[in-house]
Amino acid sequence: MPTGMSRRVLAIGWITATSVLGLWSVWPRIVMTHGHGWARLIVAFSFALSALLLSGEHGQRGNARLLYALTIVYLLDQLGLRDIGPLEPVSMLAGGFVTVLGFTVLLRYPLDALDRWSERFVLTLAAAAALLQVALLVTGRWPWDRLGVSGLPSGLPHQTLFTGLFHIKTVWGAVSFVVFLGLLIRHWRSLVRLDRRTITPLILAAVVVGALSIVDAVANIASVPGALLIGEVRGYSIALLAAAFAACALRSRLQLNAIAGLAEDLRQPVTTRQIRDALRDALADDSLVVLFWVDEHARYVDGAGQPVEVPSPPGRLVFEVTDRAGRPLALLVTDPALAKHGNVVAAAVRISEMALENARLEVGLRTQLLVVQEARERLLHVGLAQRRRLERDLHDGAQQRLLGLGLRLAAIEATADQPATVDAVKSARQELLLALEELRDLAHGLYPAILTQGGLAPALEDATERLSLDVTLNVPAQRWHPDVESTAYLMVCEALANIVKHAGVCSATVTVTSLDRDLAVCVEDDGKGFSLDQQADALAGMRDRLAALGGHLRITSTPGKGTRVEARIPAAEGAPRPG
Template structure:
């Protein structure tokens, strides 16, 4: 409770500091707007009033954005626009060199505003946008200088004594340059709208929610200002009214972002206690406005990730090219990985807030995903065991047909032949051959029966049965096997697991020594087969996969450690009834 109260006080302190800074910035913006338009305000000029409102609005919005790391760049641009907005219009300051200087600052204002709008869409500027902004600098500043060289102040409605370069004044040239600048302004506005649309096409739905009001207001203002300047050659009430819509649109976007965070709390409150993987994934898709958002849950026992259906997945490959948000417990244990549209990288702070808020729900859902993974693994193992059983029955049929059956047919043929032979010596030789074939057939049948279920395992238990197997291995073996008897199913599973492991060691490991340990702890039998071979064993290979399936079918699990050139350790945990 003390920690929660401390966090609450810290949050209140941060909010109070933010409010103070915002109040100072807003007051400064309003003061600057009033001071810069004071001469015309005293005359009741409507344009001056609009300029004050635009200046104050840009200041407020800049203050809202600059303290958020995601929108700090746009916030700086908005504060620059706040400073330049009155200079852009030059209302009430038609004296000395001021009109000429303010004509230059007009271009700076529009470049700063366009850059702020583009960066607000939360991704770095691409080369087309950088080229566009560079062209704007050249067009606005170079064009203004060229125009001032070939024109006089009285030709644009300024007092004749206004300082103006007018190096080579020419009315026709001035009119032509002004017309070209007007066309360039319209072209710049059109290109700006195209860039906004191009950026919007690459944004995630969540970003569209924030940036669409700004994009619409910016496009309308840019086109309106360009057309108005082309027609009148000066700032008008109409384009300032349209310009006021830009900071207001920014304010709407900020409000939407705050409402989105409030929506997060409402959605979490409506989430049922103990919600499963499906409900959690659907909630994240709704909050992130991304139907492709996927959650992969960590299964500790198997050291892998599974989907909401419990099926194992390679989260690294599944999330390739997408944004990945790992989720862990307070102790650092993996819980899940959330993958979503890469376009949402610009909203990382919000995404981390969402994932942090749903972490307890994800931890509960992981338990259900783990159960689903166990059931899915059990179903898969049972299916593979059935397949292996079918193959084994076919192998037995083939072995009986090619081995014992042929021997018995040979015995029958020999006995029949002996019955018609008159010579006693030949009859005796024929019967001896029949006896030899019969003994071979019996041995083959015993070997076949031993592979199904060795009699020594049933009669004496696991330790003597493994002793019998090891005695036929061409390598040194050490056994440490408890003599306690366990239930037949667990004992048979342990026997076949050890036999399969030893067969793999003998065939593939190139080992000199192998160790077999088997210990019973009251409710499960733990087996460990270790060799000093070449390592590099693959748990998905046919032999080892069958071994894993056999263990998982009765509710156990297998662990394999096999680094290259460092031997192999196979551990199986088998539940006992």
């Protein structure tokens, strides 16, 4: 394998040789047409430079070989203007394959192979070019004269046949360009955005060359005035195409097209979403996802802190990012077509490494908050479930036993004949009824059975009937998730209890509404109000219960002007259901 120094020497030698040979080959045309000759020199130099650039790029060795061959064949084609005797027919034969090699490399780049239809087209084109060029050489007088052959076979040269073959070649060239343009656009559309963005200037230049070549062919066949001018313009467009190819190869080699603005985008503190969007723009992949490694939980999470499963090939391509100590930092999940752009992705990762590390800290905090939130939700759910179980046990156990005991005391009272006994039993029954009522109130405070059976509206109606307070209820006859209904019910009961205890003689209004995916609850009174600082501890339990479900509490109170308590509870898990 050549060393770095020898590669540089070979590169300088290749560029120098092609430049000198190209200048010598096209010098007669430079003298005759000036600009057109220089355009041909630009073509030769651009093809040579493109070959050199692609030879050092991963996955582009095949395209580099094609461009080396294209450069050599193109230079041989230009030798036709030089008086080099027997080599001139060779130059003419080589000229027929410039288009074949050019089509091939344009239909491949930036991939490393032709698709099935393009391969068939190129093989057909190569066979036709070989046959037509040989036929033109055999039937034309000029090649035989250059070769110095005397005593030609009978019927050769044949000018009429030569002219007919030339027209066939011209028509075939026009048809080939039409097919080529269709395949080229199909090839461009099949590429990922990063590749399309890289070669779009090249494709546009190729379309211009193709269109001018078709017009030039038609003009020559129809002997249109100005055909010579069209041919010259076509020559300039080929120079533009070759220069565009060199520019695309250079941009790809330097990776400037993909990551030039990434460092600037990530210079300021950014969020996880902004990092993802910056990488998507740099790598031209709108499906790119960034996952972050969280050591505390030994798993990957998304930007919101939610745990995710890492996709596996072949559906997605996963690039692992590590920190300076070699520990997992993040994963870039991208389009599989970016595999051949590993150097571009690696450069983007290096630029964004610091931002990714900062983002991981942010994601770690989000993950911890999610864990705490989940724990609070579990505790709330368990607490409410225990309330329901205790209410059910009291109703089905202790209350039923006390009711049975009351019936037995009533039977004893009915059969007793001693006044003292009757009085004692009657007194016991009264105490039992008081105890039973207290037990019912206790069970109702834990979790009223009517809330489970009828929902929020009847439960609040039952609760307000027990209060010495004028309450107006605006509650829809809908059902929500049990935890949502329980939290709303307890919040309203606590707010009404505070009104009875602190607001003085007044009235209250309770309003429950469904807003989007949330349940909105509002309790307001026209009492004497209070200072929020004085009641901060008393309201902590209400806030915690709401926060456990992702809800929030807002209290507005001014001494002498009443109080308004508003809560909003996410209800998506159990969106309104018919009662």
